[in-house]
Amino acid sequence: MSENNSISVQLNKINDNTWEVPQGYRPGMRVPGRLFLSFPLLEMLEQGTLDQVANVATLPGIQKYSMAMPDAHLGYGFPIGGVAAFDREEGVISPGGVGFDINCGVRLIRSNLLESDVRPYIKDILEKLFHAIPSGVGSKSRLRVNDDQLDDIFINGSNWAVENGYGIPEDIEKCESQGMMEGALVKQVSTKARQRGRPQLGTLGSGNHFLEIQYVAEVYDRKAADAFGLYEGQVTCMIHCGSRGAGHQICTDHLRNLTQAAQKYNIYLPDKQLACAPTDSSEAQNYFGAMVCAANYAWVNRQIIMHWARGVFQDFFKQDIDELGMNLVYDVAHNVAKLEEHRIENKKKEIYVHRKGATRAFPPMHPDIPQAYRKVGQPVLIPGSMGTASYVLHGTYDSMDISFGSACHGAGRVMSRAHAKHEFRGEQIQRELSEKGISVRATQPALIAEEAPEVYKSSSDVVDVVHNLGIARKVARLMPIGVVKG
DNA sequence: ATGTAC
Numbered sequence: 395m396s397e398n399n400s401i402s403v404q405l406n407k408i409n410d411n412t413w414e415v416p417q418g419y420r421p422g423m424r425v426p427g428r429l430f431l432s433f434p435l436l437e438m439l440e441q442g443t444l445d446q447v448a449n450v451a452t453l454p455g456i457q458k459y460s461m462a463m464p465d466a467h468l469g470y471g472f473p474i475g476g477v478a479a480f481d482r483e484e485g486v487i488s489p490g491g492v493g494f495d496i497n498c499g500v501r502l503i504r505s506n507l508l509e510s511d512v513r514p515y516i517k518d519i520l521e522k523l524f525h526a527i528p529s530g531v532g533s534k535s536r537l538r539v540n541d542d543q544l545d546d547i548f549i550n551g552s553n554w555a556v557e558n559g560y561g562i563p564e565d566i567e568k569c570e571s572q573g574m575m576e577g578a579l580v581k582q583v584s585t586k587a588r589q590r591g592r593p594q595l596g597t598l599g600s601g602n603h604f605l606e607i608q609y610v611a612e613v614y615d616r617k618a619a620d621a622f623g624l625y626e627g628q629v630t631c632m633i634h635c636g637s638r639g640a641g642h643q644i645c646t647d648h649l650r651n652l653t654q655a656a657q658k659y660n661i662y663l664p665d666k667q668l669a670c671a672p673t674d675s676s677e678a679q680n681y682f683g684a685m686v687c688a689a690n691y692a693w694v695n696r697q698i699i700m701h702w703a704r705g706v707f708q709d710f711f712k713q714d715i716d717e718l719g720m721n722l723v724y725d726v727a728h729n730v731a732k733l734e735e736h737r738i739e740n741k742k743k744e745i746y747v748h749r750k751g752a753t754r755a756f757p758p759m760h761p762d763i764p765q766a767y768r769k770v771g772q773p774v775l776i777p778g779s780m781g782t783a784s785y786v787l788h789g790t791y792d793s794m795d796i797s798f799g800s801a802c803h804g805a806g807r808v809m810s811r812a813h814a815k816h817e818f819r820g821e822q823i824q825r826e827l828s829e830k831g832i833s834v835r836a837t838q839p840a841l842i843a844e845e846a847p848e849v850y851k852s853s854s855d856v857v858d859v860v861h862n863l864g865i866a867r868k869v870a871r872l873m874p875i876g877v878v879k880g
Numbered sequence: 881a882t883g884t885a886c
Contacts, residue, residue, distance in 0.1 A: 602881080
């Protein structure tokens with residue numbers, strides 16, 4: 395018997411895609427855990443990820459169950475691919491439940507171009523995008539903002555971007571939270587976080603972040619695709635990045651405070667990385683206010699990148715923005731905590747939903763989704779790994795009952811970066827992708843090796859789990875033509 | 881993910 399078979403015997407099977415971590419799995423669990431996985435994906439789950447789901451279940455005020463999505467893997471304290479909701483009065487807020495890259499997220503832009511318009515020129519277009527949008531570790535922007543502008547960005551998010559010429563008012567409507575969360579506390583952002591953030595607006599970063607030119611390969615749900623403005627053969631552009639050094643520094647700074655706070659408020663932590671504080675404490679609220687600053691910064695970052703990408707297409711095709719039809723379909727956050735109203739045991743309740751590597755998937759008619767999408771539900775954007783399909787889904791009523799209105803966020807890594815670098819050569823991977831009709835422009839070959847398709851789970855397997863569970867339903871599959879990587 | 885270690 396393989397080591398991984400031991401995973402399933404520790405769990406109760408609820409249905410083909412739901413496994414319960416019993417409350418007795420580990421002392422101090424206040425609720426059970428729930429893993430949303432098919433059996434083959436469950437067999438790939440690390441024991442450590444299961445333990446993290448159980449650890450999160452010990453935190454005060456946790457609601458219903460500690461959850462892991464099908465792409466879950468080991469994270470800082472909380473698993474990546476984790477969802478945990480805490481009572482507004484009796485719960486906690488934890489930076490580990492959000493992650494270091496605050497408001498890492500994805501945006502999808504549609505166009506009036508067809509695959510055949512773009513494919514012949516993809517290398518040239520990628521080169522221009524690569525030069526227009528700085529990428530890589532520590533990359534610096536050509537845009538510089540002063541401290542007052544940075545405050546404006548922290549407080550007003552996407553509104554700042556549009557008011558300053560980076561996009562159009564419609565872009566704001568098509569962002570989760572309209573690209574701006576309320577409650578920014580700029581005084582809770584350290585000088586160091588400001589210094590790191592000031593030169594990085596409009597930069598892609600590194601790792602699994604990317605800008606990808608894709609085409610719609612298949613539509614599964616015509617009605618929803620129509621609402622989102624998507625059709626087969628159409629070219630789309632997907633941007634995946636976050637809050638760069640600013641968010642990272644904000645997380646680091648406040649983790650220190652919350653580690654002390656957990657002791658001060660006598661919160662039992664099975665793992666120090668679960669540092670947290672009661673929701674109404676100054677420590678928790680200060681973190682939350684700083685987290686909002688980083689979230690708003692990330693929306694501005696993606697907005698500026700989109701603006702520059704639009705510029706490249708305008709220059710290249712000699713068309714204006716209306717002719718090109720490069721409209722924002724949607725922008726989702728997948729690393730953030732939000733105060734939301736949910737129905738629990740038939741009562742409306744305010745809870746802090748922590749989604750870390752998980753996407754909000756709100757249902758039709760929800761007031762927090764754009765008017766244009768009210769009949770079909772929120773667009774849920776699931777990027778694949780480099781060279782594999784990405785998916786567009788829509789949110790459902792069931793997601794509100796099953797997962798606090800949440801779904802998965804991506805493919806999920808199965809091999810460490812170090813191992814991948816040892817196993818693969820960047821040039822070789824690049825050649826293989828090229829043979830499949832996918833061009834890659836990256837800062838260095840080693841990065842391509844670290845992000846090889848083989849080091850991730852299959853995005854289609856992961857998406858099938860959320861689709862079959864009904865927490866989000868498939869609308870369209872997008873295939874890459876060209877990728878810009880940091 | 882990340883000025884890839886304080």
